[in-house]
Amino acid sequence: KGQVLRHFTSPAVDYALGDATVAYKSKLTKFQRHILYLRPSGFLIIDDLEAPTESTFTWCLHAEQQMQLRPDKQEVVVTRGNARCLVKFLVPQGLKLEQTDQFTPPSVRKLANEWHTTATTTEKTKQMRFITFIRPAPLSEPEADLEVKAQFANDLLLVAWGTTPKPGGIMTAWLGRGGFNASVIGPWTTGAVASVIDGRYLNLKDAQSEFQL
Numbered sequence: 001k002g003q004v005l006r007h008f009t010s011p012a013v014d015y016a017l018g019d020a021t022v023a024y025k026s027k028l029t030k031f032q033r034h035i036l037y038l039r040p041s042g043f044l045i046i047d048d049l050e051a052p053t054e055s056t057f058t059w060c061l062h063a064e065q066q067m068q069l070r071p072d073k074q075e076v077v078v079t080r081g082n083a084r085c086l087v088k089f090l091v092p093q094g095l096k097l098e099q100t101d102q103f104t105p106p107s108v109r110k111l112a113n114e115w116h117t118t119a120t121t122t123e124k125t126k127q128m129r130f131i132t133f134i135r136p137a138p139l140s141e142p143e144a145d146l147e148v149k150a151q152f153a154n155d156l157l158l159v160a161w162g163t164t165p166k167p168g169g170i171m172t173a174w175l176g177r178g179g180f181n182a183s184v185i186g187p188w189t190t191g192a193v194a195s196v197i198d199g200r201y202l203n204l205k206d207a208q209s210e211f212q213l
Contacts, residue, residue, distance in 0.1 A: 005032075012039055026052065038169060042161050043134040046175065054124040059095075059132065061087060061117040069117065071097045076117055082139045090150045090159070091131040095119040129175070135161055 002020040014037040021031045030050035037043055049057055061067070061076060068077040074089040076097070089095055099117045121128060133148045150159045157173040 013037065014039070036171075038161075038171065041135060041137060042169065044159065044171065044173075045130070045132045045134065047128075047130040047132075049128045049130070051126055051128075054126055056121045056124055057128040057130070058121075059089070059119040059130050061119075063115050063117075064112075066101070066115050067099060067117050069097045069099055074119070076119075079139065084137060084139055084146075086133075086135040086137075086146045086148065088133045088135070088148045088150075089119055089130065090133060090148075090157070091129060091152050092121060094122055096122055131157065131175075133159060133161065 001022045002018055005017045005019055007016040008014070016035050018033050018035075019031065020033065021028055024031055028049060029052055030048060032048045034046040034048075035043065047059070051057075061078075063078045063080070065078070065080055068079070070076070074093070074095055074097070076087040078085045078087070097117065097119050099115060101113045101115050103111070103114075104116070119130075131152065133150065135146050135148055137146055145162060148159065148161045150157065152158075155174060155176045157171070157175055159171045159173075160169075162169065
């Protein structure tokens with residue numbers, strides 16, 4: 001159960017805001033997820049969570065094959081076939097990364113083993129925000145090109161991903177509790193610039209066109 005509260009698509013950035021609070025019944029009083037698809041090779045996920053009592057919070061990741069954990073960088077790498085995906089936890093810091101091939105709770109059906117990674121906060125609080133960047137790429141792409149750099153302070157986020165001339169970009173976002181504003185420059189190969197105001201308004205400029213949504 002849940003609701004899609006806002007969404008739009010564009011040649012540079014797609015955006016959606018969903019509310020999944022009802023799916024967690026009494027365990028959470030708020031679960032809203034912002035997802036930005038930063039074309040062509042980046043996803044930014046922002047989870048705003050609230051619990052009725054002080055709690056730890058866990059972000060879960062599932063894969064058919066064992067994942068590579070990099071706790072010092074708060075990164076997880078998933079590889080399958082000729083592709084891999086970097087998952088980087090930008091906020092909060094100090095997460096505890098763990099991996100198991102067991103279902104929790106155990107499945108009542110006979111299922112093939114899968115791998116499950118959890119990123120858990122170490123201090124209890126009623127409110128939590130996870131900011132996660134996901135970067136898929138072909139296995140042939142040098143691993144150095146997957147690097148994601150980020151800074152976050154006073155609700156202001158700066159993220160840079162990819163390398164020139166590879167597709168990538170730079171994003172700045174204000175993530176105050178009252179709204180969601182962002183500006184994205186990318187991919188560098190087109191020089192597109194997109195702006196999001198409170199998750200509702202898009203202004204896109206590139207070498208060929210300019211439009212507002």
